[in-house]
Amino acid sequence: MQWPNPLKRLPRLPPIRLLSNNVSGSGLPVINIPKSSIYELGSQEPTLHDVFLIVHPNESWAVVGADGAAGKTALFGALTGTHRVTPPAPPPGGLFPFLEDADPHRYVHMVRFAHRGTSSGDEFYDFTARYGAVREGDRQTLRETFFPDMARPAHPLAIPALHENAKMGLETEEGLRARERRQSWFDFLAGRLRLTNLLDLPMVALSNGQTRRARIAKAFLEDPRLLLLDEPLTGLDAKSRAILLALLEELKKKPATPHVIIGLREQDPLPDWTTHVALIEDGGKVHTGRKEDVYPTLFTPAAPLVSASPSPDSLAPQSPSYKERTKGTPLVDMAGVTVEYGPRKVLASVRWTVHANSRWHLIGENGAGKTTLLALLTGEHPQSYTQSDNLRLFDRPRGEWATPLLHRRIGRVSPELFNAYPRRANLTVWDAIGTGFDGGFVPMGVKRVGMAEDGTPLVGGSQEEEWRVARMHEVMRNLGPSQWHTHPDTLTDERFLRKPFAGLSPGEQSMVLLMRALVGAPSLVLLDEAWAGMDKAMVQAAHRYLRDGGGGLTEDQACIVVSHWEEEVPWSHEDGVERFRLDGGEGTQIFP
Numbered sequence: 001m002q003w004p005n006p007l008k009r010l011p012r013l014p015p016i017r018l019l020s021n022n023v024s025g026s027g028l029p030v031i032n033i034p035k036s037s038i039y040e041l042g043s044q045e046p047t048l049h050d051v052f053l054i055v056h057p058n059e060s061w062a063v064v065g066a067d068g069a070a071g072k073t074a075l076f077g078a079l080t081g082t083h084r085v086t087p088p089a090p091p092p093g094g095l096f097p098f099l100e101d102a103d104p105h106r107y108v109h110m111v112r113f114a115h116r117g118t119s120s121g122d123e124f125y126d127f128t129a130r131y132g133a134v135r136e137g138d139r140q141t142l143r144e145t146f147f148p149d150m151a152r153p154a155h156p157l158a159i160p161a162l163h164e165n166a167k168m169g170l171e172t173e174e175g176l177r178a179r180e181r182r183q184s185w186f187d188f189l190a191g192r193l194r195l196t197n198l199l200d201l202p203m204v205a206l207s208n209g210q211t212r213r214a215r216i217a218k219a220f221l222e223d224p225r226l227l228l229l230d231e232p233l234t235g236l237d238a239k240s241r242a243i244l245l246a247l248l249e250e251l252k253k254k255p256a257t258p259h260v261i262i263g264l265r266e267q268d269p270l271p272d273w274t275t276h277v278a279l280i281e282d283g284g285k286v287h288t289g290r291k292e293d294v295y296p297t298l299f300t301p302a303a304p305l306v307s308a309s310p311s312p313d314s315l316a317p318q319s320p321s322y323k324e325r326t327k328g329t330p331l332v333d334m335a336g337v338t339v340e341y342g343p344r345k346v347l348a349s350v351r352w353t354v355h356a357n358s359r360w361h362l363i364g365e366n367g368a369g370k371t372t373l374l375a376l377l378t379g380e381h382p383q384s385y386t387q388s389d390n391l392r393l394f395d396r397p398r399g400e401w402a403t404p405l406l407h408r409r410i411g412r413v414s415p416e417l418f419n420a421y422p423r424r425a426n427l428t429v430w431d432a433i434g435t436g437f438d439g440g441f442v443p444m445g446v447k448r449v450g451m452a453e454d455g456t457p458l459v460g461g462s463q464e465e466e467w468r469v470a471r472m473h474e475v476m477r478n479l480g481p482s483q484w485h486t487h488p489d490t491l492t493d494e495r496f497l498r499k500p501f502a503g504l505s506p507g508e509q510s511m512v513l514l515m516r517a518l519v520g521a522p523s524l525v526l527l528d529e530a531w532a533g534m535d536k537a538m539v540q541a542a543h544r545y546l547r548d549g550g551g552g553l554t555e556d557q558a559c560i561v562v563s564h565w566e567e568e569v570p571w572s573h574e575d576g577v578e579r580f581r582l583d584g585g586e587g588t589q590i591f592p
């Protein structure tokens with residue numbers, strides 16, 4: 001039998017560069033913006049003004065957004081050509097002197113992690129597809145999607161064929177060596193980013209964090225010279241964050257690796273190895289310089305450096321001031337819930353009861369099954385039905401609930417929902433929040449506050465309709481720009497309600513989707529990575545509202561927060577937050 005030549009089917013590879021990027025031979029600056037303003041294309045008003053940003057090859061910069069990510073988006077947009085720099089950087093080097101004559105489109109890459117914006121326009125992207133049996137069209141594996149030219153481990157019988165082809169001159173020796181180097185670079189990245197076991201899984205089956213790690217590997221393999229990683233730590237578990245930061249530090253020292261600039265939110269810790277910061281304030285002012293100069297109070301000898309080297313999810317002993325909450329009736333009761341895909345058991349007989357008035361932090365590494373577990377509760381996971389005997393929701397077996405009725409009782413925010421939410425041109429902030437009453441995506445009803453529970457229109461002027469309209473204003477008063485915008489007089493809550501949802505900054509969109517989750521006062525609120533893209537003031541406003549006494553949650557409601565960052569949980573031990581950990585398919589209650 002003739003073995004096919006595996007190399008013949010491989011696409012042509014870009015030439016391997018032998019020059020070092022991170023320490024450019026010439027020592028020319030990586031970025032040169034001597035003093036310019038940055039505009040959105042077509043806008044007369046600069047988003048950022050008087051930007052002075054000169055990045056040298058031996059420096060490690062972080063771009064920190066303190067403004068709901070709009071300024072960070074603009075600065076990265078200037079570097080990737082989606083925003084205008086005026087006056088333009090002077091010749092001969094232009095914006096990227098170190099590239100000399102090389103094409104920035106080829107050599108400057110950006111990967112954005114907080115929001116992927118999968119759906120723009122009317123389209124609704126069905127994120128629940130990943131929970132089911134994998135469909136034919138979704139069979140593409142991670143390797144085929146992201147790394148198509150990377151071979152599986154060679155079959156022993158294929159090796160003679162390789163040699164034979166090389167001898168026959170089908171592949172030059174130099175070509176083979178280049179391919180080997182590329183393969184070992186891929187093996188190194190896949191190993192370090194813990195992707196090796198995931199390479200042959202269908203792409204749709206990967207968890208958020210797993211996909212993000214794969215995107216980082218892919219970005220490096222594309223062989224850029226300048227790589228902009230915007231919020232690369234978002235959605236990564238503590239171990240993966242530590243691994244990524246160590247990898248970035250190691251690559252800084254290696255020749256022929258790209259110069260990396262990372263984007264962070266104001267509240268994110270700065271990696272220890274960062275030397276310089278561009279801090280973008282609300283209003284478009286950019287402070288640039290050594291991190292000690294930009295954050296003088298943080299870097300005095302008395303204060304410890306803010307470090308992004310995270311400790312693993314701490315399992316600190318229960319605080320003596322831990323407050324036992326007075327619980328209500330069980331809203332969710334799992335009595336041995338299991339989810340498996342063929343031989344892969346993602347959840348193995350999980351037992352967990354969530355009562356009214358409880359506040360939970362659901363933890364677990366990337367891929368531990370957190371999203372899967374929540375999808376069972378929302379009914380989006382098809383195995384939610386088969387688990388009906390073991391899963392009671394709101395005092396009935398799961399099978400007795402029609403899924404749309406569950407969506408009315410469960411308010412949620414998740415990265416999948418953020419990406420899937422349709423951004424229709426005429427959809428206002430009011431409309432988007434109002435869809436929370438039905439838990440759907442299409443604004444319904446005369447006042448755009450949804451339909452009655454039986455699917456009929458609300459009676460005009462009825463108590464229910466009035467309550468819903470009052471709720472819309474209430475969540476806006478507590479979570480709208482009056483609570484987080486630097487100039488709440490120019491962007492009032494009322495004006496914000498009329499703005500098009502699609503035109504908001506990522507942080508503002510996250511805020512609106514949080515309002516949507518809470519507006520119907522649902523019995524159960526699921527907040528999965530709810531804070532992505534939000535600036536510090538937004539997160540603080542959300543936490544204020546969600547804490548006891550803030551008004552956002554009542555004693556009749558339960559709330560489950562999924563986050564890889566302890567600081568993002570609105571409640572402390574003193575507030576009686578409980579923790580549930582998923583690990584190896586098993587669920588363990590940690591507190592109390």
Ligand SMILES: Nc1ncnc2c1ncn2[C@@H]1O[C@H](COP(=O)(O)OP(=O)(O)OP(=O)(O)O)[C@@H](O)[C@H]1O
Pocket residue numbers: 130131132133134201204205206207208209210235341344346364365366367368369370371372373
């Ligand atoms: N259709 C499928 N076939 C096989 N495995 C699947 C399928 N869908 C999900 N998985 C696996 O289930 C596991 C759980 O994924 P899930 O998204 O629930 O993790 P997670 O805890 O939410 O992770 P993250 O923190 O990264 O969001 C993953 O390891 C994933 O590969």
